Amino acid sequence: MLTVKGLKKSFGGVHAVRDCNFTVKEGSITALIGPNGAGKTTVFNLITGLLRPDAGDVRFKGEPLTDLQSHEIFHAGIARTFQLLRIFPKLSAIENLMIAQPGSEGMFDMFTKTKRIRDEEQTKHERAVEYLRVVGLEKKKDLKGGDLSYGQQKLLDIARCLSTEADLILLDEPVAGVNPTLREGIKKLLVNLKKQGKTILLIEHDMNFVMGMSDKVIVLDHGEEIAEGKPSAVKKNKKVIKAYLGE
Amino acid sequence: MNAYVIHLFIMLCIYIVLTTSMNLAVGFTGLINLGHIAFYAIGAYTSALLAVKLGLPFWVGLLAGGCMAAFFGYLLSFPTVRLKGDYLAIGTLGFSIILEAVLKNWTSLTRGPLGIPGIPKPELFGLTFSSLELYAILAFTLALITFTVLKIVTVSPFGRVMKAVRDDEVAAKTLGKNTFRVKAKVLTLSAFFAGVAGSLYAHYITFIDPTSFAITETILIFSMVLVGGTGSLWGSIAGAFVIGILLPEPLRFLDLPSSIVGGMRQALYALLMILVIMKRPQGLIGEDTFHSMWHNVKRRFKFA
Amino acid sequence: MAVWAQLIMNGLIAGSIYALMAAGFSLMFALQRFMNIAHGSSYVVAAFIAYTFAVILKFPMWISFLIGILAAAVLGILINLIIFQPLQKQKEKNNALLLSSFGVFLLVEAIILMVYGADVKSFGLPVKVGMDVLGAKVTPVQLVIICMAPVIFGLLALFLYKTKTGVALRATADNETIAKTMGINVRFMTYLTTGLGSALGGVAGILVALEQNLEHSMGMMAVLKGLTAAIIGGIGNVPAAILGGYLLGLAENIGVWYVPSGYKDAIGFGVFILFLLFRPQGFFGEKRREEASG
Missing domain, CATH: 3.40.50.300 (P-loop containing nucleotide triphosphate hydrolases)
Structure with a gap:
């Protein structure tokens, strides 16, 4: 490969x-x-x-x-x-994962593809939660990345990498x-x-x-x-x- | 209503367009743009010249001013976004100083230090915005549009990418984000709104000259953004109000020679900026202020 | 021919000043790793302090100059001590350092404006007719600038390459961690480079004040030129920055033959942008190891 x-x-x-x-x-x-x-x-x-x-x-x-x-x-x-x-220390744990998901990210997509963005955000969120659960961080999802402990950050990094599929x-x-x-x-x-x-x-x-x-x-x-x-x-x-x- | 209060309100609206757009680059994306004032100047001059020389209507000048500023923002992003942030800072600072020289020297177009007088008040839908009240409504509307657009951009997935670029550009790259393009887009949009603010200013004051856009004015916008709070649009509004309106007013009543007042203003803004960077980097309203307030509220209710 | 001799001579005069600024800036950058805009303060402060002693207090010229240069060095060290050192500990220090250095620069400029006012001042040296040097007209002060800069650079080179402290300084610039383990006092080295760098900026400021005059706002262009020269030469490398200074001076003054003189500074900016686009590591710089490696 x-x-x-x-x-x-x-x-x-x-x-x-x-x-x-x-x-x-x-x-x-x-x-x-x-x-x-x-x-x-x-x-x-x-x-x-x-x-x-x-x-x-x-x-x-x-x-x-x-x-x-x-x-x-x-x-x-x-x-x-x-x-x-x-x-990303200032993004929450869940955002750290959502950013790794595919989806439209144009500057004005919120104006032109509102519906699509909303659906995509929903999917991203679900997948992010799923992968946070895999590493046991689902309860920390709203904490800022920078506020997590070293071990948790390590797991978050792995979860983020895996969630990209x-x-x-x-x-x-x-x-x-x-x-x-x-x-x-x-x-x-x-x-x-x-x-x-x-x-x-x-x-x-x-x-x-x-x-x-x-x-x-x-x-x-x-x-x-x-x-x-x-x-x-x-x-x-x-x-x-x-x-x-x-x- | 008191004419002076309305004047302050109009200036506040112009400041808000300037600070929120600057915050988009500085606070949300971590791009140190020391030349925001130059984009403001480009907007003002473009719009003023189109109105005075060609007699084009205000809204054309407003858009053209924004687009011209955006164009230069885009151009400046080329050499700088691939390099460390310092290069962008120096590049924008240099641009700002060169622009001032061009405005002073290109007399056939800008009339140099004489400035451009007699910029007409806007006319829209057959209405002339010559009264203070009407202009206040116009300024407020534009500030509101700017704020809304920037708010939506910052909460969108693109906004998340902006923050990621700021927090860790390398990580953002390896997660598939074209960080150079993100930075170029942000600079362009940020410059666009600075241009809009310039146009709004030119048609309000009806006279512009190079001194209105001196590099030292950058410190004013910077202290607004930093004191208000980087990475928070509400913070920029607070900063514009505190630094642009509240702070300079007492200075007006002191009867001092202009070089002292000018120096005092600059010293005060610079000092505030340094203090905020050192002691309260998040500013008055930081990126997390509302977030953590909301968390506290939730926590209280759960445990109460 | 005479025109070219004059253009080149003008380039060398401006280049000497840019090189002094750039050398000071590069010296500081080597240890602090950020583009210190406050470097422009040393330029302004040295000129105004020297002016105060020489013209207002009627001290002998050379003593006033020394006091001015010393003041610049002390100011540089103080700024480092009070503002940059604490900020080095912050998490997102680079933007904080850069912005605060911009703030410091404008603060010092504002203080100068309040104390001395906005009107243009001068040392009031008698205006001398230019002499003929190699086919170009040069005033005595200009001749001093052209001759003094290389002497200073020579001394600087002797210090950096031949003395124990100079070697320790370069070692610290190369790798701070290793320098620490070798028992070098890194903090002292930081103050030394700041003092030395600011003093160089101070020399530049005084020379320009002698040649032209003094204005509170004279520092902004100077710092921009110094930074540009350092980047053109190769950032963090003192000899390269000096050559960058001369290169910039020559480019601007020869370029002025082709465009109106009001746009002289625009030439410098154009050169800067070209370097960023095609050779960001500078003329003599090597590509640094990218920050990416984890």
Whole structure:
């Protein structure tokens, strides 16, 4: 579904991503792991068009993404979350989700398509509530995003990403800084999503979290892919052990 | 009614058109536009010139003034919306200063520092709005239309996108919003209404010259918007009233030389603006004021 | 030929002033990371304080100038201490900083207006006929401007690249967090850059006041030109900003040959817009790492 080939990006002489190649299969959970500074988030930023690659090719359903802008990539069917939370602090929880729903958003649509907007808002609202319920935040729906706790914001970000019903979901460290109970909850949620046929690519620093549920694990170190394969195989890979434990 | 009170009311209406439209950019979308006064000037000059030189009716000038301002707002958005907000601020500030120079120097069109006298009072439906009362009705109607249009825009899904762009542009992008286009649209609409306000002002005072639109006047509108409350249209009305009407009145009764009064006004507005930014960033009526009041009411009833 | 020599000379005079403003501005930007419009205050305040001491209190010229420059530096540091430092802690600090710097600038301008009035003042130097320098007519003050600016930039370069404090300052500008761990007093560096940057602005203000005259409203155009020059050169990079200043000065004064002189400032603005459109990182700037990465 997603193919990354020869991806390269450097910042002022520092190679953040050197030569990254991998594929993500439809309906699978793929994990991108690696130590801090391995270039995982940069890969996400390159896929979602927030950064332009120096070289390489990203294809989604066979179509090249590298020349598209972030918002066009979203409409192609890729949604993401952020490691550093990027929810809208002054919008309420429900608005944070409603904004992710499709619908007409022209400046004067309220004047020209009043009826349609009203219906769409109704649908958006229902779907938003539905997804807030999925992450257990339906009671907080009227609170401002910025007034939620860290864990709740994390869930809100995930819910917002899921509610887009994008074909491919990119999650950047969904459980970083999250307590163990919530961690299990998120894990279950992701497995459920996979059962529903969603494709997920997630970044995780913590290897144990991804081992149980991923179909495939890709290990990055210093911007280079050092291993790829089934979790059990990757776990035993010497290079991976070295990268994680250091020399 | 006292003529002076009606005059203040008309000015208040003009201020409201200016502040609510500026708030659309500054408060709702997070776009620091330091050149709102320039769009006001463009509206005033366009409308005045069309009336004086071509004898076109008021409503044509009003629309043309708005559209001309909107056009420049759109043009200015091109180089700036892709960059960090500071560039927009500097670009609009520069635009405002250059426009002042153009108004002073393009004497064949604007008569330069001499200004344009004898701008006719509006005529609509065979009615001449020459009396203060009639003009007050006209100004009020336009302020009401502006407020309504902006209110609907801000509560619409587009308004939600505006706030998202303000809160976190990167997130908005990855949720499929073309944030550059949103910013360009907001600047255009905001400039349009500033132009309308300019036209309304020109036909009321009947004389305009470049000094009416000096960059220092920007501070007046800015302090109104900030003191009133960014991200709240009601706040902008409150700000226009407090800063535009209540505050300067006592100054009038002090018998001081004009350079002192001018300086005092400017110092006062600037000081207020700084204080609000530092101590009460949400302003008198913030974005959340009504929201949280409503919540408190609901909570009281539930627990009572 | 003489015309071109004159145009280029005029460009260098204006360029020196723009470069001084831009250098001061860039120095501050490197640490504060916002476009400080209040930088224009140092320009005005230095000129008026120097005027007060030299013309009203009859102090010797050079002492008055030093006092003026010192006043600009102190004012810059005070503004930083009282307004910008507290605002750096706010959540949405960028817009708050930018707007408050605009407010501060207008506040200082208003105070100058109240104290000194709106009429134009001058140092009252005897008007000297221009001398011939390389085929262009130049007054002594203009010659001082042209020669003094490079000396100041040389000293600044010595300070930034050859002294321990200067190196620490550049390290802080490069990465504040790392500088902190290396034991650099970041707060002190902020005050140092503010003081130094404001002093540069002050020098520019006094030079212009000597060459032309003083008006309370003289700062707005100066700050705009300084900002434009810094952006054209490459923001946050002091040598680039200086070159940007000369570039802007030359562009405006050579451009004036083609358009009426009333539109000189419009040329500068046009150049600014062109840079925003096609090279926002500036002439010498490298593309910064985008803010996007999480």
